[in-house]
Amino acid sequence: PRHQGMAKNTNLRWRLPLVCLLWQVAMIVLFGVFVRFGAEADAHWEEEKREMNLTSDIENDFYFRYPSFQDVHVMIFVGFGFLMTFLKRYGFGAVGFNFLLAAFGIQWALLMQGWFHSFKDGKILIGVENLINADFCVGSVCIAFGAILGKTSPIQLLVMTLFQVTLFSVNEYILLNLLHVKDAGGSMTIHTFGAYFGLTVTRVLYRPNLEQSKDKQGSVYHSDLFAMIGTLYLWMYWPSFNSAISDHGDAQHRSAINTYCSLAACVLTTMAFSSMLQKKGKLDMVHIQNATLAGGVAVGTSAEMMLTPYGSLIVGAISGVVSTVGYVYFTPFLESRLHIQDTCGIHNLHAMPGLIGGIVGAITAAAATEDVYGKEGFIKAFDFTGVYQTRTPSIQGGFQAAGIVVSLLMAFVGGAIVGGILKLPIWGDAAAENCFED
């Protein structure tokens, strides 16, 4: 098997470059054909300003969203990258492959999401909001990567990225455009979809003999501190994540406050349950690194709604409990009974809190009233205009719930197919004894 492993690595020498270069050439061609600057990034902006009757450059969307974009960018590359460095001998793999798949994925996401949402006269017109959405889309791939961390070759990761970005965009289109669902922080589109997709893929790729490398799946002192860098950046910037593409003004402001509150509460219940469920009452670093973030996931859909600060505290508190309990009881169960090997525990951090987020969003939408939102605010918050003019809050709640179901279906079916594709023997699969090692 050692020889076989090396043979595979040797093949990698040609296959990875080939995939990367072919892909990059394809991207250049497609960008050349389709992608142009949107009106706010184009040199014709002066004329645009006049037409739109804007008096100042500060009205450019860049100034509304660029700080949030940068925070999201840090979450994707440093946040997810370092969160996964906890494995004692796979730190480079975690950060490096996360870097590779994200850089690969954002280009494809700009195209896929562009065709669905920013297509005009045969061109995709991009601006800062497209960059944020591309980062979001790739975020769902980073989540799925957490389930298969250390067990796949970089080529398998790239193939998964290609398909997952495609499916993400289709699912997002169904939710946002066909179902007219609100999901600014992506509880459904990013977390529920990404996590169940990744869990399905890792189930299909099940390796019974991974038990032997249990020791490599542990952490060491400094690898845990590196992982805390990832955790803290995700935790601190999550208010930017959930507010990045909300409507200008009160919606962005509100999303940030709700997320801030939810995350604070989540830390306390995570610490409480982590201490309670451990034999010696010591806090478990795995819980602190992961479950403290569940509060951000769980208000992803509802943060821009009038969830209220105390509503956010409740959601955050519950999600911290669910996530921590998940690490202690569900993860071992998933592995032993369902043969789902979930390296980073994304079921606890993204899947369950994502479902909570979808449900909380449906309830918050269904409970909306003109009294709470104001007449104009109500219409603006749910975009009840045009053909949706007559939609009521309870119907909106129903559609929100439908969005959860669609995301789950897309994740299971898509994950099964993509998992099957990844099993094909042409992608330079990693030998079992090389898993979790750089």
Next chain:
Amino acid sequence: PRHQGMAKNTNLRWRLPLVCLLWQVAMIVLFGVFVRFGAEADAHWEEEKREMNLTSDIENDFYFRYPSFQDVHVMIFVGFGFLMTFLKRYGFGAVGFNFLLAAFGIQWALLMQGWFHSFKDGKILIGVENLINADFCVGSVCIAFGAILGKTSPIQLLVMTLFQVTLFSVNEYILLNLLHVKDAGGSMTIHTFGAYFGLTVTRVLYRPNLEQSKDKQGSVYHSDLFAMIGTLYLWMYWPSFNSAISDHGDAQHRSAINTYCSLAACVLTTMAFSSMLQKKGKLDMVHIQNATLAGGVAVGTSAEMMLTPYGSLIVGAISGVVSTVGYVYFTPFLESRLHIQDTCGIHNLHAMPGLIGGIVGAITAAAATEDVYGKEGFIKAFDFTGVYQTRTPSIQGGFQAAGIVVSLLMAFVGGAIVGGILKLPIWGDAAAENCFED
């Protein structure tokens, strides 16, 4: 003693969860009763905009302060958290407990500060400025944590947080509202108060037998690099800290510039004195990690005033000298003579530079003239309106000085009482031989 230590840890298993959960439930209830979105985060914003005659969403306070808020947020969680990771076997404790107490404290701070400053018709109305102020308040607890790092149980930390946030809010109310003092960067309210509070607490908790664990109080190579992450983030984002809640426009702009200048000068004098006071002329990592930041503390009060760039250089240069000399001479003196065990040296980084900051603020305010500020700028900078219409610069300087005295008194009296409470045998006190160890 080993048995006793374990017994204490076992108790922790129930006490920590209980404290966290009870606290979180209390927060949810109090937020439910009191906390609502302020006008700029509420869905009624469209109506508000019309009433306030605002033409654009960009006028929402979110866009004036959110980037600064995120920088402050990073300072509290990554900055203070990683600054304290230098202990070779207490990295998790530093980052993890800092995370716990900050998440715990910001909720209570939103309420306490809200009752004092944002209370209207029975409700606390919050926006991004409240989030910044809550982070600031918790910052003073992180400072005090630096003095007792490694010597207290998490429950003791939470109890201290509860009381310190309360006292901070009272002190802040006295300074800002009753004395009408300016202190945007918190030299007095955050640093002087936080540091002397923490020093008093650690004095009360004095443990003579800690000498034995001197070896654990050292650092190792990589723990020092982790600490540098904390240092640099504090250093880089300090201009945001001091400008985060200044008035819109020139005041925010000026605060950032003054702080930038002060910090640059502080690095040079710190390096100079660090090299001069070491036997072999080598730079001491402890000084580089801490004293380089004194310049940010020392312009906390005056940064938004017309301190001028060269004034900032002078203040920064002096504070670097004072802080470095403090590490070399004062810290050993405080420990051996006054029995104050100051793990992180907060006396040098926060207490003395905080005092300098208060004094510089008083002088800068007393020296203000209509000529330098302009007629309107003068009134706006010191808010000399309403009942304060007739206050002169020299009177303002006197009140600023009074603010220092009040902060010191609150810190000493409050610290003594809270230290006494923490000595009660019910909080799962850490055994001496477990100190400085995860």
Next chain:
Amino acid sequence: PRHQGMAKNTNLRWRLPLVCLLWQVAMIVLFGVFVRFGAEADAHWEEEKREMNLTSDIENDFYFRYPSFQDVHVMIFVGFGFLMTFLKRYGFGAVGFNFLLAAFGIQWALLMQGWFHSFKDGKILIGVENLINADFCVGSVCIAFGAILGKTSPIQLLVMTLFQVTLFSVNEYILLNLLHVKDAGGSMTIHTFGAYFGLTVTRVLYRPNLEQSKDKQGSVYHSDLFAMIGTLYLWMYWPSFNSAISDHGDAQHRSAINTYCSLAACVLTTMAFSSMLQKKGKLDMVHIQNATLAGGVAVGTSAEMMLTPYGSLIVGAISGVVSTVGYVYFTPFLESRLHIQDTCGIHNLHAMPGLIGGIVGAITAAAATEDVYGKEGFIKAFDFTGVYQTRTPSIQGGFQAAGIVVSLLMAFVGGAIVGGILKLPIWGDAAAENCFED
């Protein structure tokens, strides 16, 4: 030689403090004479607003540029600082000396650039744009530091900083003011100049016996992860770097998008060539840490122009290839044949991509048409007003190309002179056996 080394260190005890303190006093005096707040940071801002007919504080340049400034600030101190921590025994030196020289350099840069660009009625009037430019200027010193990392004393670094900041400012003045060249992201002024300056200096300081310390020039596991922190922050924030001082509105927006695209493509081609050129097909951490950033350097001049997203992908893809090939083939060649010891490989990351950036900028400028930019946009983008009213795109392209040549000449001549000065035996030169060691 050991004795000699210690003697030198002992001298350092007095020389470093002396240099730092004298310098700081000089800065205070010069700032006192020359530096004042610009109109947007001065307390007279209310009057200024009225005069400029501005209706809102949000029009203050602070809100256009401060978020970008903070990102640039992180790049200089954490980005460059941690990128250089890869050496296994020189982590403190990398971060610490980078910190020292940058804090030292920004003060001098504020003065030098101020005299050239912000001088009015005998005073230098500063605002947030000056802070960004000072960071930029120091960035070029950080780049040059990469070539001599581990081989020079801190005093030599400070002397180099003093001269390099001066030369940078002169070169920048020639390019921006005399040649009227566009270079917002500094491909020419920052990267080409900084890198060739540093390479010339390291050539002059050539030490034949450094071969013996080859083992210290390697990395260890965790030092490579620290370096990845530097890499990722540079990579993520590069869109802010290239857009920080572009014109308000579309130009800032466009710069960020172009840089984002270029960097994404660069990651893929870097990974491809890194894998292809390694014997076992494994990715080389040195390439991932450095060559992935070449895409940001290579669009530094053209990012604010209508380079278009696909143009950016092409530039990024090419620069990744060039940079990676450089690490594999050019660096060994430079060392063995030309006696240029380039510790961090700045020739591959900054010099060659900087040249590419200058050339791409010249071509993009020469290819500009009123059709693509719009009539107003065309004039605004290249500032074809006043005496430059009649300049055509092709002439502008010629001047852009001239800017590359001037930058190279300044770097070679300046680097040779400064290298000669650094060879003088008065700066506490490090003994060869102490190189690459803290």
